[in-house]
Amino acid sequence: MNPKQIEALSAMLAKGQDNALLRFGLGQALLGNEQAADAVPHLQAAVAHDPNYSAAWKLLGKALAASGDAQAAMDAYQRGITVAEAKGDLQAVKEMQVFLKRLQRELPPAPQAGR
Template sequence: MSVIENFEKMLAAGQDSALLRYGLGSAYLQAGDAARAAEHLARAVAQDPAYSAAWKAYGKALAGDGRTDAAAAAYERGITVAEERGDIQAAKEMKVFLKRLRKQAGGE
């Protein structure tokens, strides 16, 4: 059974949580399914708006799904959350991702 199948089984059993949604979204992102990843990561940040790692993954998923404006908004929110929590590394990474995203959007 794959990681995704295990997580989906846990979700179906009613074990919904920000951590589970983050794990599921990350697994879908690794599997190349950015749209499904974004769905689960959106739920993760809705359940725990202070989850900086989920914001970072959500931005990546949205960018991977071609939703550039939404990805930029997710990174901006994630940067704010990370800085408020003192999660400096996550904030730095999201700033880099946001800069790249804006550069790509402007260069096309």
């Protein structure tokens, strides 16, 4: 997405239009413009508007991971998987499971207790 699309969506938000689809679109545009940290609050707002929006959970996880917050990204993917399973959105479930596993492999192992 280009900056004009971000500007147009931001203008809609500034005029008081605020819903899950607008926030998703703005988050997607920002993420596509390599502004992951700026995308996160919009995607968080999208899932706040509609907690059953599995595509928004998936994109939120991606934005959080790109912003360097692996734990929050994993939490978003886990929540998104639950939502997508409940809706029968099997493709979204598969995609988020792959992204989740990648993040889990990248994390350092947890320290062992008592050692």
